[in-house]
Amino acid sequence: MRDININHKHLSRLLLLTGLCCYLYYLMEWSFFLSRPSMLSYLSLTDSLLLLFTAPFPLLLLSLSSVCLITFLAFFIPKKSIIIDRVAYVVPALILTCMAFLMLDNFTYTVFGIASHSATTLMSQGYYWIMITLLFIYFTNKMSMVIESKGTLCEHLKPFYILFITLILLSILSLWMTYSQPLNTKLELDVSAKKTDFPNIIFFSADGVNSKNMSVYGYKRDTTPFLNSISHESVIYQNHWTNSAKTTGSVGALLSGKYPTRTKVIFRPDTFKGQDMFQHLPGILKNQGYYNFDISLRHYIDPADLKMRNAFDYANHRLLANQLFTANNLFLLRWPVATQFLEENWQRLYQRLAHLIDYKSMVNPHRLVNQGAEVPAIFSDIDRMKQLKEQIKIAPRPYFANVHLLGPHGKKFDYEKAIFTQTKAQPEHWMPDHYDNAIFQWDAYSKEIYQLVQEQGELDNTLLVFSSDHGKRHVINETLPLIIRYPKKEYTGSVILPSQRMDIAPTVLSYLGVKPPQWMDGHSLLSRGKEAYPIFIVSSSKQQAINAGDWKVAANLTYPFYSLGSISMAYCGTLYSIDINNINALSFEHQKVHARDSVCPLEDLTPKLAYEMILDHLASMGYDTDKLNY
Known part of the structure; x- marks a missing residue:
């Protein structure tokens, strides 16, 4: 009986330390998010504090359950060793190791500009794993010292028991105060006139293209010979505008059909929130049986990073879980803010560890969109085209592809072959001739996709949309390309009336015979009137x-x-x-x-x-x- 009582004491101490570790971990993460522009910037002080006590609860339940389960199973192992007795110590030690790793990574990056994502060789990655291992051993030993110590330590732990119980009560109170009625994920659609055979849909966009630099729009250079060749079988919109000077807001408007001012998605760290997470074109298409894939850029426009839920099946080298049927569905629909905080915190840890085992490289997204030809091949348009071709070949039908290429973005431009210059060397930023090279490359890629679809015998069952997100150098006073090739050349010609980026989603739905929902702000370009309407365009704060x-x-x-x-x-x-x-x-x-x-x-x-x-x-x-x- 004495041994069992001692084990009970050990278990109570272990549960105490594990619980406190959970709260300490999220306190450090909450402090980090609070110190920089993040999702916490949108919350009031009261809401931020409620989040601080709400967020640890899932980890608390998981870790305490794990400790109890491991301890219970250990009783059934014959001839137990001291190692078996201490297996449960791994849980709090692991939490503290992750916390210390993130804190050290933040510190070295802030002070020295060096962090785990800087480790690109086996040796440098090995240093980090040695550090992580030493941290884990250190915390495991500290756990055993506290839990197995005798004497007056138990009396010193009493205030911590009181603290732990207080924190749990605060978490329960916070969960109750932040609870909201489950978000409505159902899409009420009028599909009475929908087509019996849906076409495949490809949005093929390039970043930062002015229509005035495209020969299909009258440019002096032949920058778009392929688009010229299919202009007679397409609809060319001559007066097309963005809804956002930043790609984040522009892609958000494209896929949601809503004003960026409505969704508040303008530039990172903006994300979709509330009902906007579920109200978008990909969700509607998915509801109608489409397989959706996104090939773009993590962080800035990746749909999962922007919290676009139940939207895509595949995005940027990874399969996405259906948010409506995952384990976090219960928490997401009732505590969406806390769920986003937990997801972003998990991504901070996961991306670093995945990078250190060479599973997925973690890179600076800002550098990816500005380095031109210096971008690593795996993050270039060549890789995006490879992904797209693979998905077109294997994706279930019908499919919806949202593709965003970065070659024309600048400051330096990325392309495969110099056409209007002698070399690809770009000694200066924003060189016009190299910009034209990048547009020519987008046109060449457009031809490759057109021919691939044609070779598969699906050209007359594919809706192709060629467009751009904003003007060169993020200007908003230049018109953008919008060229739509409808299946079987059903619509052709040139349209002078102004249009905008968020008109594309309702236009696609109208073509499919699905009535655009009232929550879409855009207009169907197939049924709009002849009067011009105001087009609102946002830009992010200068700083x-x-x-x-x-x-x-x-x-x-x-x-x-x-x-x-x-x-x-x-x-x-x-x-x-x-x-x-x-x-x-x-x-x-x-x-x-x-x-x-x-x-x-x-x-x-x-x-x-x-x-x-x-x-x-x-x-x-x-x-x-x-x-x-x-």
């Missing part, structure tokens, strides 16, 4: 956080507009803009933007009235415009 190592991750987030830095409206040939980076000194400007023929319902629109329309739009999207001093 952006760049950590050590030039890791550009987020716009600075300040109340009440957070990542929103400016808001513009393209209407009737004029672009009206309000800079709200300084809410106490707004900047207003307007400029002609090469207006083409269109029917404008407000011919006498004055700048003052236009600015009022912009502010009314912000107010209707939930922004507190009373904070603006104008």
Whole structure:
């Protein structure tokens, strides 16, 4: 009986230390997120504190259950050794090891610009594993010292028992206070007129392409010979605009059919929240039997990183679980904020460990989009094309592919063959001739995909959409390409009326015979009227956080507009803009933007009235415009 009592004491101490380790781990992570632009930047102090006590609960349940299970099983092992008795110590030791590893990684990166993702050789990765192993051994030994010690230590632990019980009660209270009615994941759709045979759909976009640099739009250089050759079998939109100067917001508008001002997805760390997580084109297509895959870039536009739920089956070298049927569904639908915090924390740990075992490389996403030809092959457009071709060959039918190439992004441009230059060398940033080379490459890739679909006998059952996210160098005063080749050349011609990025999703649905849902802000280009409508375009705040190592991750987030830095409206040939980076000194400007023929319902629109329309739009999207001093 005495031995059993001692084991009970050991177990109670082990449970105590394990629980406290869970809370300490998330306290450190919460502090890290609080110190930088992150999802916590959008929360009030009260909500942040509630998150601090809510987040540890899943890990607490898992770790305490693991300790009890391991301890229980150990009783049934004959001739137990001291190692068997201490197996359960692994649980709290592992938690502390992960915490210490992340803290050291953050410190060395902030101070020296060196971290685990900098380890690219077997030797450097080995150093990190030695460090992790030593940390684990150290914490395991400390656990045994505390748990197995005798004497007065038990009396010193009493305040910690009280603390632990208090923390559990606070967690339960926080869970109750932050509980929300489960999000509605059902998509109410009118499919009474839908087609009996859905086509495959390919969105084939390139980053930062101005339509004026494409020969299919009249450019002097033959930068798009393939798109020229299929122009007669496509619809070419001559006056197409972005909805966001940043790729994050533009892709968000493309896939959701919503204003970036509605979803608040403008630039990272913005993500989809609430119902917006489930209301998007990929979700609708998935609901109708599509297999969806995304080939783009992690962090900035990856659908899972942007918290677009139940959207894609495959994205950027990985299969995605269906969020509606995974184990975290219960927590996600009722505590979405806490779930996002847990997911982002897990990704911080997982990406570093995966990098150290050479499973998946962890790289700076900002450098990937700016280094041009210096980007590693596995993160280049060559690899994206390889992924796309593989998926087209093996994906179940019908499929939806969202592809975003980065060759024309700049500052340096990435392409395979020099066409308008003698070499690929780019001694300066933003060199125009190399920009044209990158556009030519996108056109060549477009031809490859067209021919692949044609070889498979699926050209007349594939909807091809060629477009771009924003103008060169993120400008918003230039029109973008939008070329749609419908199956069997069902629609052709040239459209002068203005269109916008978020019109593409409802247009696709209309073609499929699925009525665009009311929550989509975009217009179907197949059924729109002949009048022009205002097109709202956002840009992120000018100041952006760049950590050590030039890791550009987020716009600075300040109340009440957070990542929103400016808001513009393209209407009737004029672009009206309000800079709200300084809410106490707004900047207003307007400029002609090469207006083409269109029917404008407000011919006498004055700048003052236009600015009022912009502010009314912000107010209707939930922004507190009373904070603006104008």
